[in-house]
Every structure is written in structure tokens, then in C-alpha cells.
Amino acid sequence: MYCWQGPSHLLKTAILILPLLGASCQTCLKDAAASTSATSARGIVLLQRGAPQSSFASASESSEAGSPEEYAELLLELGALREKSLPEPDNSWLEIADINTSAPASSVDSALGGIPGFNKPTNTSDAAAVSGVKKNAVGDLTIFATALATNSVMVLLGVLFISILRRSFPMVYQCHRQPDVDETRLMSAMKGFQTQPVDGFRSSKSRFFGWITDGFRKSSEEIExxxxxxxxxxxxxxxxxxxxxxxxxxxxxxxxxxxxxxxxxxxxxxxxxxxxxxxxxxxxxxxxxxxxxxxxxxxxxxxxxxxxxxxxFMPRRAKWLKEMPAPRSTTVLVEGIPDEKRTAQAMRKVFDESVFGYQAVNKVEFVKDTSELISWQRSLEKATATLNGHGWFKSTMSAEMDQRQAQAQVERLQNLINKTEHCNSGSAFVTFERRREAAIACKIFSPEDEEHIEVSVPPDPGDVIYADLLTDPTxxxxxxxxxxxxxxxxxxxxxxxxxGIQAIASVExxxxxxxxxxxxxxxxxxxxxxxxxxxxxxxxxxxxxxxxxxxxxxxxxLFSLKAQAWLQxxxxxxxxxxxxxxxxxxxxxxxxxxxxxxxxxxxxxxxxxxxxxxxxxxxxxxxxxxxxxxxxxxxxxxxxxxxxxxxxxxxxxxxxxxxxxxxxxxxxxxxxxxxxxxxxxxxxxxxxxxxxxxxxxxxxxxxxxxxxxxxxxxxxxxxxxxxxxxxxxxxxxxxxxxxxxxxxxxxxxxxxxxxxxxxxxxxxxxxxxxxxxxxxxxxxxxFKWEDIPIDDLQHEDAGGFFRVATKGSYRQPELPEHDTDLQQAISVMRTKLNLF
Incomplete structure (x- = not known):
């Protein structure tokens, strides 16, 4: 059965057919046809010598060298080059194949069109041609110089435009401007860290092109x-x-x-x-x-x-890990929890008794199914917006009734979800007393091990996509x-x-x-x-x-991301x-x-x-x-x-x-x-x-x-x-x-x-x-950069510096905080006494 072997067949056909075409040209073809064939032969000779395609193009456009005698001389040179430089037939992209000796002279150019690198730029079947990636040609220096000058002018105009906009619209271009370097160092010395960007701050020393000089002057530590x-x-x-x-x-x-x-x-x-x-x-x-x-x-x-x-980078990564704020630093994300362990008491028992042998868990927060609650919260927001004058189709009395009904349903569902554990999913955030225990839990229940549950480092509490944690693994x-x-x-x-884009944009x-x-x-x-x-x-x-x-x-x-940062x-x-x-x-x-x-x-x-x-x-x-x-x-x-x-x-x-x-x-x-x-x-x-x-x-x-x-x-x-x-x-x-x-x-x-x-x-x-x-x-x-070594957590400094946390807990935003210190103590006591 015939098997297509790619562009190699086309090149073989072109090379082997040329001697036969040369003999027939000397006896049958007219001078014009001989001139065209000689030009194609010269192009292949130039390519075999290693010349760029621009030389091939020049040879193709030439109308002077067209005599049958010159063509025959070129064909003899081509045959010598082929015997000298072509690789073995079965091991090369440019191998030689059996051909039909009756192929016309035009098949040379069509054959070359199927070889990567020999394609003409106008061949729309070639991926490079249709995407705008043009091949080198004579005259590209003028095009490059023109484009370089144009791009440079556009950059200079853009820099001027940005500098003007910074002065005209500081809320968009300078709203998060940082204090000067001296003030930053003073704050770092006093507080040990740089706080969040100061909204609306604008330095009195701001210059027209100051953003450019600051771009060279600011260190990566300040940017961090x-x-x-x-x-x-x-x-x-x-x-x-x-x-x-x-x-x-x-x-x-x-x-x-x-x-x-x-x-x-x-x-x-x-x-x-x-x-x-x-x-x-x-x-x-x-x-x-x-x-x-x-x-x-x-x-x-x-x-x-x-x-x-x-x-x-490694010390900076270690410093970032050590300065990770609570609750993220002491919390793990537990997934794949079986149905019989989807309670706070059961999860405490897994870690406190089966893993550590002492009280290690501080808090367990299950990801709960709150779809009905979210629906009523949206209804409450719509009713409130209508009462505030943003609605168009409902009367004030109807909006007040909708608001009261939605408010009652929201409070009822919040109390129900907080007091019961029937809405718990197979994912939970377990917060430990110390960071070392969280690191050990990640290693014991790593995703690579064949455990029933998987434990991993959680995302930032303000970046969690809770809906992705509710889906079934299958x-x-x-x-x-x-x-x-x-x-x-x-x-x-x-x-x-x-x-399509290239066709629309093409000057032709x-x-x-x-x-x-x-x-x-x-x-x-x-x-x-x-x-x-x-x-x-x-x-x-x-x-x-x-x-x-x-x-x-x-x-x-379609993907379970768990956090927006992982999408990036x-x-x-x-x-x-x-x-x-x-x-x-x-x-x-x-x-x-x-x-x-x-x-x-x-x-x-x-x-x-x-x-x-x-x-x-x-x-x-x-x-x-x-x-x-x-x-x-x-x-x-x-x-x-x-x-x-x-x-x-x-x-x-x-x-x-x-x-x-x-x-x-x-x-x-x-x-x-x-x-x-x-x-x-x-x-x-x-x-x-x-x-x-x-x-x-x-x-x-x-x-x-x-x-x-x-x-x-x-x-x-x-x-x-x-x-x-x-x-x-x-x-x-x-x-x-x-x-x-x-x-x-x-x-x-x-x-x-x-x-x-x-x-x-x-x-x-x-x-x-x-x-x-x-x-x-x-x-x-x-480079083992993902996790901090447990040895570095052996002597944790509880009074050390941590970055400011974006959120205080991993509780879902639609659920209000309800666990007081007394309730947490009661929960711990129940666990110790093995009560339900």
C-alpha cells in the first residue's frame, strides 16, 4: 500500500526529473521554455550551494540566462552536486523517490512548494505564509529600517502620552503611588514591612518623566x-x-x-x-x-x-514562606473526605488522634453547599436596589415585601447552615495550632500518596473559588x-x-x-x-x-481552579x-x-x-x-x-x-x-x-x-x-x-x-x-522551592513578623462568623471526651 512520506517525495521528483527535462529542452522546447526551465534549475543549484531563497528568487526573475546550452550546463552541475551532497535515500527529509518521467517542466516549481522552507510566500497552504511570517527577500533592509523608525517614533509618542496622562488623570495613573524611598525605609525600620499601597497618594516631588527614572531606581525588594x-x-x-x-x-x-x-x-x-x-x-x-x-x-x-x-531567588522564596500570615500559614486544604467523616468532630479525630496524638487542630471549616443561600442573597440585593431607586418595573410596596421575604430567608438559611453539618462537602479547611503541624499534614497526606483524603497548601483566603471545591472529583x-x-x-x-486576519490586513x-x-x-x-x-x-x-x-x-x-491565581x-x-x-x-x-x-x-x-x-x-x-x-x-x-x-x-x-x-x-x-x-x-x-x-x-x-x-x-x-x-x-x-x-x-x-x-x-x-x-x-x-523545610519550623517564633492577611478566615463570604472562643473551647472539649 502506498504511504505518503511528506515533502521528501516532491523534492525527489523535482531533482530526478530535471536531467530528462534538460535533454528534451535541447531538442523540442523553444527558447522561452528553455529560459524558464534554466531559471528553475539555477534556483535549485543555488539552494544546494546553501544560498538563501532571495538568490533563488533573483534567479527566477532573471530573463537573461535562458539558452539551452546554459541550461544543460546547469543541469550537469546540479547532477554533480546531487551525487556529492545529498544524503542517503532512506534517512533524510530531502530523500529521493521514484518519479513519473513524463512530468512537465512546471512540476519543478509545484514540487518545491510542498517542501518546508522552499514554499513561496504566496502559497496560502503554508502556515508561515498565511500567518504573516514572510521569508527573507531582497529589499527587506528598507522595510526593516522603515519599521524600526516607525516603532521608535511610536514609542517616543507613547512615552509622552503616558507622561501627560499621569498628570491629567492621577486617579488612574498614580492612585497607588508609593512614598519616597526614605519614607519607605523609615516605615520598614519601624514596622518591619511595607503596608498596602496608599490610595490617592501623590508625591510633591513627582516629575513629568519621573516614572521613567523611578523605573530604573526602584529595587525589586521595594516592588515586592x-x-x-x-x-x-x-x-x-x-x-x-x-x-x-x-x-x-x-x-x-x-x-x-x-x-x-x-x-x-x-x-x-x-x-x-x-x-x-x-x-x-x-x-x-x-x-x-x-x-x-x-x-x-x-x-x-x-x-x-x-x-x-x-x-x-531561593532565600526570597524562603522568606516569603516564613512570613506567610495566618490563617494561611497554619491551614491545610483537605479534599476527598468520605461521607462518614464530613463532620468537624470526625476531622479533628483524624488529625488529633490518628496523626499527632495530641490536640493539634484549632478550627475546622467545611466548604458548604450554599447555592440556595446565594440565590436569596441576590434577590435581597435586587429588592434593595429597587427601593433605592435603581429599579424600573416594580412598585415600592412590592419591593418592600420582596426585601422582607428575602431577608427572612437569608437569615433562616444562614442559621440552618451554621448550626447543622448536613451541607458539608468533601472539602474542608483545617487550621492547626502551629505551622509545623500543617507542614507535616501536607507531607503525610500528599496527593502522590494513595490515601483516601488529599491535603495541600491552601490558596490565599481572599482568593478561594469555593464553587470549584464543591464539585465531584469524577x-x-x-x-x-x-x-x-x-x-x-x-x-x-x-x-x-x-x-482571516492576515487576509483583511494584507495590502494586496x-x-x-x-x-x-x-x-x-x-x-x-x-x-x-x-x-x-x-x-x-x-x-x-x-x-x-x-x-x-x-x-x-x-x-x-471546565477546570477546577480553586483560586484565581492558579488560573493565571x-x-x-x-x-x-x-x-x-x-x-x-x-x-x-x-x-x-x-x-x-x-x-x-x-x-x-x-x-x-x-x-x-x-x-x-x-x-x-x-x-x-x-x-x-x-x-x-x-x-x-x-x-x-x-x-x-x-x-x-x-x-x-x-x-x-x-x-x-x-x-x-x-x-x-x-x-x-x-x-x-x-x-x-x-x-x-x-x-x-x-x-x-x-x-x-x-x-x-x-x-x-x-x-x-x-x-x-x-x-x-x-x-x-x-x-x-x-x-x-x-x-x-x-x-x-x-x-x-x-x-x-x-x-x-x-x-x-x-x-x-x-x-x-x-x-x-x-x-x-x-x-x-x-x-x-x-x-x-x-532547587526544592515549593515548601519550607520542616527543620526551619522546629523553633517557630510566635512573635515574628507576618504579612498582612487579606482575610481572617476561610469561612465562605456568604456565611457570617459565628464561632466564638467559648464555642471553640466547647468543641475541643467534646473531642477530648469523645462526645457527639
């Missing part, structure tokens, strides 16, 4: 005091990225860029933007050996810097399976979405549909150049900005995966993600030539992609959505109420999870292409310098404090960067295998995978 450890570590990540670019990227740029330009062999031809990149290196150049060493340099130094940054599994299925569908349908489409664009481009060619430099990256960035919202809807509806972590993990596939690997996908994945499952070693053939031909796109992120950062800092909501709300409410209604910022795209994923992909792109196009390191460094300033300003002045996971996002970012180094190694090993005269440079570069694998395992073994 104001916004939490997670956001402080996001700022630390921008500093780590700067360090990597300075110590890894810029030295490579200073070394490799001149070598590519003056010693590469001028393989790029007229493509001046590629002169500084690896595309200017001819086949068999000695620079392949330099690149083999450079791969080791990037992998070793980047891993070392990541390990160093993680070691600096139902949760089915819902999560459905969620993963929808994520897979999202992977499949995302590409058509990008196609607009000029054909709207006569105004045809006239504009004809009279102002610079407009087309500017459009081509910006629209591709902007269209892809716009499409990717929709993904966090789609992911958030899936997670909220899920968004970070999955959004980064989408970014890697549809931004970084889109050139290697071909026409179908499923087809590419299926091929790699059958022939995993084909990943080396697959990446090496496609990704180096789109380096110009990523040179435009990074400066475009400067503009995206300005857009984030401008907070235009919050400003719009504030201005509308201020028309109907007081400024303080309008401020409350305008916050927070969009937590799908501007939440900590999405921000961490976007910053990680920028650094990943820079590391992946730092040797192929070394100048990308400079633009990435500028981005992270600007990101440091913008995030510092947002966290210290503009945005309110959010729930904190204590560095979880930071660790995920570092792991993402470590994983991305494998992609860089595979890419460079494949490129060197194609470009070098021998396999040794590729083997040297590929051998760094061994070091990378060891580093990945060592990262997991060395």
Missing part, C-alpha cells in the same frame, strides 16, 4: 513590598534577560556579525539585511566551526545565568478531559483565524478590494513599504492577543506553548500541525533538517517582531482601557467609585500569567536566532530595558495589588527558557549539517544536548 513577590520576580526576569543579552547576545553580535559580513562568502547576494547574518555564509565555510563553538557558549552561559538567578475529571479536547480544537482552528487584498489603497500605494510607495514592515508582525500579535481570553474561558468553565498560572503555561508553536515554529509547521506531528512521530530525526530548512529563511520577520513588542509595551503602560472605563463611570459616579469600577486591568491579556508568557517568548526568540541573525540581541536588550521601566511603574503606582503565589510564575519562566535551549541546539545542529563540509561541526553543536539534559535534571534536583 508594594505588589508581591510574583510581580517583583517579573521585574527580576527583565533584568535576567538583560544580563543574558549583554553577556551572551552582544558578544556574539560583535564577533559573528563582522565575520558573516566580511568572511561569509557573500552568499546572500543583494539581500543586504542578511549580510550580518548566517545566511551570508557560503556552503563549506570555516565559520561553521565558529558557530559550533558558539552553540556551546550560548547553552552553557545561559544555563549558568539561570541557575545563578534561581539561587538568588465530574471534575470528565470536565477537564473536555477542556483539554477544546484546547486541542483551539490549536486546530487558530490558523484559519490568523488567515486591500488594493484589490478598495480603489483608494491602489491610488495611495501608486502615489506613495513608501506607504506600501511601511505597511509590509509592520502589518505582518502586528497581525500575528493581534491574533495571539485573543488566545488568553479563549484559554481563560475554557479554564474557568494555567494561562502562562498554555499561552507560552501557543506562542512557541505559532510564533517561533510556524515556519516549520507546513500546511498542517497534525501532518507535521505525525511525520515526526514516524521519523523523529527529521526535526533537524526540518527546522534548519525553514526557520533560517524567516529571520527578517523576527527582526521586525521584536521592535513591535516595544509598541505593545507602551500600549500596556498607557492603560487606555482603564482610562476609558474611568471616564465613562465618572459621568455617573464619584471619582473614587469610578476608579473602583475601572479596575482591574484585563486579567486575560494583562494578567501576570500572560505577561510572563509574552516576556518568555521574546527571550526565547532572541536566544533561538542569536547566532543566525546576531543583531536581534540588541533589539531584545532594548525591549527588556523598557519593560523593566514600564512594569516598575505599573506595579508601584498604577495597578492594585493582586493575589500572590510567591514566585511560581518566575520558576515557570526559567523552566521555559531552559527548555527553549533544546530548540536552539536542534536548529543549529541541523543548519550546520546542511552548511558545513563535514558532520563534525553539527556533532559538536548537537553534543550540547547532553549538557542541556543534565542541566534540566540538575535544576529539578537542586
Amino acid at each position: 513590598s508594594a505588589a508581591g513577590l510574583d510581580r517583583a520576580m517579573l521585574v527580576e526576569f527583565t533584568e535576567l534577560a538583560q544580563t543574558i543579552m549583554i553577556r551572551v547576545g552582544l558578544p556574539l553580535m560583535c564577533l559573528l556579525a563582522p565575520l558573516h559580513c566580511f568572511q561569509g562568502g557573500d552568499a546572500a547576494g543583494d539581500d543586504r539585511l542578511t549580510w550580518l547574518g548566517f545566511g551570508n555564509v557560503e556552503h563549506g565555510s570555516w565559520l561553521c566551526w565558529v558557530h559550533a563553538i558558539a552553540v556551546w557558549y550560548v547553552v552553557v552561559l545561559t544555563s549558568t545565568l539561570i541557575f545563578s538567578a534561581m539561587r538568588k 465530574a471534575n475529571s470528565i470536565r477537564e478531559l473536555t477542556g483539554y479536547f477544546l484546547i486541542a480544537i483551539l490549536f486546530a482552528v487558530f490558523m484559519p483565524l490568523v488567515v 487584498t486591500l488594493r484589490n478590494e478598495i480603489p483608494f489603497f491602489e491610488t495611495l500605494i501608486h502615489n506613495f510607495p513608501a506607504v506600501a513599504t511601511l505597511w509590509n514592515g509592520i502589518v505582518a508582525s502586528a497581525a500575528l500579535t493581534t491574533a495571539m492577543s485573543l488566545l488568553p481570553t479563549c484559554l481563560s474561558l475554557i479554564f474557568v468553565c 498560572h494555567l494561562i502562562q503555561q498554555w499561552f507560552y506553548l501557543f506562542l512557541v508553536i505559532f510564533v517561533l515554529l510556524v515556519t516549520a509547521i507546513g500546511s498542517s500541525i497534525i501532518a507535521t506531528f505525525s511525520h515526526l512521530v514516524q521519523q523523529p530525526m527529521d526535526i533537524f533538517p526540518m527546522l534548519a530548512t525553514s526557520m533560517p529563511q524567516s529571520t527578517h520577520f523576527y527582526l521586525n517582531y521584536i521592535p513591535l513588542q516595544w509598541v505593545a509595551m507602551v500600549s500596556t503602560t498607557a492603560r487606555t482601557a482603564n482610562l476609558g472605563k474611568y471616564l465613562v463611570s465618572r459621568m455617573f459616579h464619584e471619582p473614587s467609585k469610578a476608579k473602583e469600577l475601572s479596575e482591574p486591568e484585563d486579567q486575560d491579556y494583562e494578567g501576570i500569567g500572560s505577561r510572563c508568557a509574552r516576556n518568555a517568548i521574546v527571550l526565547t526568540v532572541a536566544l533561538t536566532f542569536c547566532t543566525l541573525t546576531p543583531t536581534i540581541s540588541l533589539w531584545t536588550l532594548i525591549y527588556f530595558v523598557f519593560a523593566r521601566v514600564c512594569y516598575t511603574y505599573l506595579f508601584m503606582e498604577a495597578e492594585g495589588r493582586k493575589p500572590d503565589l510567591g514566585g511560581v510564575f518566575w520558576v515557570t519562566q526559567l523552566r521555559n527558557i531552559l527548555h527553549s535551549l533544546a530548540l536552539f541546539i536542534i536548529l543549529m545542529a541541523g543548519v550546520l549539517a546542511q552548511r558545513a563540509n563535514s558532520f563534525v561541526p553539527s556533532l559538536i553543536a548537537g553534543s550540547s544536548l547532553v549538557y542541556w539534559y543534565w542541566s534540566l535534571g540538575h535544576f529539578r534536583r537542586e
Whole structure:
């Protein structure tokens, strides 16, 4: 049975059919046909020599070299190159296959269209083409320079715009401004910690561009005091990225860029933007050996810097854990409680008698089914709003009756739920007398052990999603399976979405549909150049900005999150995966993600030539992609959505109420999870292409310098404090960067295998995978950052400093507090006497 083996069949057909076509051209074809075929042959010869696709395009557009004699000479050279350089038939992505010798000459171009990296940009079946990731071409230098200048001007205008808005609307842009550094140090010395942001505070020393200088001056410790450890570590990540670019990227740029330009062999031809990149290196150049060493340099130094940054984080994580306030520090979340143990007395017995042998439990708060109570509370709120003049359809007498009825039902249900335990679910928050007992309980009943109940560290009491704790575990599994299925569908349908956006934004489409664009481009060619430099990256960035919202809807509806902060972590993990596939690997996908994945499952070693053939031909796109992120950062800092909501709300409410209604910022795209994923992909792109196009390191460094300033300003002045996971996002970012180094190694090993005269440079570069694998395992073994060691809790200081708790207990907000000290003492006494 015939088995499709991917684009390799097409290349085999093209290469083997050319000699036959050449013989027939000398006897049968006319001069024009011979000219066309010779041009195709010259393009393949250039590709076999290692020339970039721009040279192939130049050869295709040439109309001078078309004689049958020249064509035959090119075919002889092609045959010699094939015998010399093509790999064995059964082990290569570019293998040779049996063909139909009667195929026409046009099949050469159609065959090349099915090979990753040889596709024409106009081929709409190619994932890179339809998503706007254009391949390198002559004239890209003008496009890049125009786009760079445009992005720079937009950044400068954005900075001016933000500085003006800070003065005009301080409630939106300076409402959470922190005291000066000296005052902060004084408060820290007196109280031992920095309190919550001071609403409405505005320093008299505030300057027009003061937010920029503060962005460089504020330390991450000050940011941690104001916004939490997670956001402080996001700022630390921008500093780590700067360090990597300075110590890894810029030295490579200073070394490799001149070598590519003056010693590469001028393989790029007229493509001046590629002169500084690896595309200017001819086949068999000695620079392949330099690149083999450079791969080791990037992998070793980047891993070392990541390990160093993680070691600096560990004391801060330990400090955050030690300063965790009660009740979170002394409480555990118990799940999977069987029906016979769903009482406070039974749970006390489990821990006090079966685990510790003494009174260890202070309080047990079951998560209760309060759906009916919540329904009546909403009815009470509606009736109250009607009485206050916000209703339209009911009379005052009817509203008063509804309010009294709802109030009576709310009080009845609250008393019933508080006094009985019939509404208890299989989840409960157990608070211990000491923190050490909570840590021991987590280790004894960890989710990895086959126990009937599971014990874990609880979320922040003000961030708990109680409804997710009421669902049945079996139902949760089915819902999560459905969620993963929808994520897979999202992977499949995302590409058509990008196609639609790109089609609408394409200048070719607009000029054909709207006569105004045809006239504009004809009279102002610079407009087309500017459009081509910006629209591709902007269209892809716009499409990717929709993904966090789609992911958030899936997670909220189908996943058991237990806390809002964990939603952000899920968004970070999955959004980064989408970014890697549809931004970084889109050139290697071909026409179908499923087809590419299926091929790699059958022939995993084909990943080396697959990446090496496609990704180096789109380096110009990523040179435009990074400066475009400067503009995206300005857009984030401008907070235009919050400003719009504030201005509308201020028309109907007081400024303080309008401020409350305008916050927070969009937590799908501007939440900590999405921000961490976007910053990680920028650094990943820079590391992946730092040797192929070394100048990308400079633009990435500028981005992270600007990101440091913008995030510092947002966290210290503009945005309110959010729930904190204590560095979880930071660790995920570092792991993402470590994983991305494998992609860089595979890419460079494949490129060197194609470009070098021998396999040794590729083997040297590929051998760094061994070091990378060891580093990945060592990262997991060395850093035990999740929990505080029990030995550190042996001598707890009850009078030590703790952060301010967001909430005093884990009781559901719809239930009033009812346990007094006397009631707690009675409950403990009943447990000791084994009373019901």
C-alpha cells in the first residue's frame, strides 16, 4: 500500500526529473521554455550551494540566462552536486523517490512548494505564509529600517502620552503611588514591612518623566513590598534577560556579525539585511566551526545565568514562606473526605488522634453547599436596589415585601447552615495550632500518596473559588478531559483565524478590494513599504492577543481552579506553548500541525533538517517582531482601557467609585500569567536566532530595558495589588527558557549539517544536548522551592513578623462568623471526651 512520506517525495521528483527535462529542452522546447526551465534549475543549484531563497528568487526573475546550452550546463552541475551532497535515500527529509518521467517542466516549481522552507510566500497552504511570517527577500533592509523608525517614533509618542496622562488623570495613573524611598525605609525600620499601597497618594516631588527614572531606581525588594513577590520576580526576569543579552547576545553580535559580513562568502547576494547574518555564509565555510563553538557558549552561559538567578531567588522564596500570615500559614486544604467523616468532630479525630496524638487542630471549616443561600442573597440585593431607586418595573410596596421575604430567608438559611453539618462537602479547611503541624499534614497526606483524603497548601483566603471545591472529583475529571479536547480544537482552528486576519490586513487584498489603497500605494510607495514592515508582525500579535481570553474561558468553565491565581498560572503555561508553536515554529509547521506531528512521530530525526530548512529563511520577520513588542509595551503602560472605563463611570459616579469600577486591568491579556508568557517568548526568540541573525540581541536588550521601566511603574503606582503565589510564575519562566535551549541546539545542529563540509561541526553543536539534559535534571534536583523545610519550623517564633492577611478566615463570604472562643473551647472539649 502506498504511504505518503511528506515533502521528501516532491523534492525527489523535482531533482530526478530535471536531467530528462534538460535533454528534451535541447531538442523540442523553444527558447522561452528553455529560459524558464534554466531559471528553475539555477534556483535549485543555488539552494544546494546553501544560498538563501532571495538568490533563488533573483534567479527566477532573471530573463537573461535562458539558452539551452546554459541550461544543460546547469543541469550537469546540479547532477554533480546531487551525487556529492545529498544524503542517503532512506534517512533524510530531502530523500529521493521514484518519479513519473513524463512530468512537465512546471512540476519543478509545484514540487518545491510542498517542501518546508522552499514554499513561496504566496502559497496560502503554508502556515508561515498565511500567518504573516514572510521569508527573507531582497529589499527587506528598507522595510526593516522603515519599521524600526516607525516603532521608535511610536514609542517616543507613547512615552509622552503616558507622561501627560499621569498628570491629567492621577486617579488612574498614580492612585497607588508609593512614598519616597526614605519614607519607605523609615516605615520598614519601624514596622518591619511595607503596608498596602496608599490610595490617592501623590508625591510633591513627582516629575513629568519621573516614572521613567523611578523605573530604573526602584529595587525589586521595594516592588515586592508594594505588589508581591510574583510581580517583583517579573521585574527580576527583565533584568535576567538583560544580563543574558549583554553577556551572551552582544558578544556574539560583535564577533559573528563582522565575520558573516566580511568572511561569509557573500552568499546572500543583494539581500543586504542578511549580510550580518548566517545566511551570508557560503556552503563549506570555516565559520561553521565558529558557530559550533558558539552553540556551546550560548547553552552553557545561559544555563549558568539561570541557575545563578534561581539561587538568588531561593532565600526570597524562603522568606516569603516564613512570613506567610495566618490563617494561611497554619491551614491545610483537605479534599476527598468520605461521607462518614464530613463532620468537624470526625476531622479533628483524624488529625488529633490518628496523626499527632495530641490536640493539634484549632478550627475546622467545611466548604458548604450554599447555592440556595446565594440565590436569596441576590434577590435581597435586587429588592434593595429597587427601593433605592435603581429599579424600573416594580412598585415600592412590592419591593418592600420582596426585601422582607428575602431577608427572612437569608437569615433562616444562614442559621440552618451554621448550626447543622448536613451541607458539608468533601472539602474542608483545617487550621492547626502551629505551622509545623500543617507542614507535616501536607507531607503525610500528599496527593502522590494513595490515601483516601488529599491535603495541600491552601490558596490565599481572599482568593478561594469555593464553587470549584464543591464539585465531584469524577465530574471534575470528565470536565477537564473536555477542556483539554477544546484546547486541542483551539490549536486546530487558530490558523484559519490568523488567515482571516492576515487576509483583511494584507495590502494586496486591500488594493484589490478598495480603489483608494491602489491610488495611495501608486502615489506613495513608501506607504506600501511601511505597511509590509509592520502589518505582518502586528497581525500575528493581534491574533495571539485573543488566545488568553479563549484559554481563560475554557479554564474557568471546565477546570477546577480553586483560586484565581492558579488560573493565571494555567494561562502562562498554555499561552507560552501557543506562542512557541505559532510564533517561533510556524515556519516549520507546513500546511498542517497534525501532518507535521505525525511525520515526526514516524521519523523523529527529521526535526533537524526540518527546522534548519525553514526557520533560517524567516529571520527578517523576527527582526521586525521584536521592535513591535516595544509598541505593545507602551500600549500596556498607557492603560487606555482603564482610562476609558474611568471616564465613562465618572459621568455617573464619584471619582473614587469610578476608579473602583475601572479596575482591574484585563486579567486575560494583562494578567501576570500572560505577561510572563509574552516576556518568555521574546527571550526565547532572541536566544533561538542569536547566532543566525546576531543583531536581534540588541533589539531584545532594548525591549527588556523598557519593560523593566514600564512594569516598575505599573506595579508601584498604577495597578492594585493582586493575589500572590510567591514566585511560581518566575520558576515557570526559567523552566521555559531552559527548555527553549533544546530548540536552539536542534536548529543549529541541523543548519550546520546542511552548511558545513563535514558532520563534525553539527556533532559538536548537537553534543550540547547532553549538557542541556543534565542541566534540566540538575535544576529539578537542586532547587526544592515549593515548601519550607520542616527543620526551619522546629523553633517557630510566635512573635515574628507576618504579612498582612487579606482575610481572617476561610469561612465562605456568604456565611457570617459565628464561632466564638467559648464555642471553640466547647468543641475541643467534646473531642477530648469523645462526645457527639
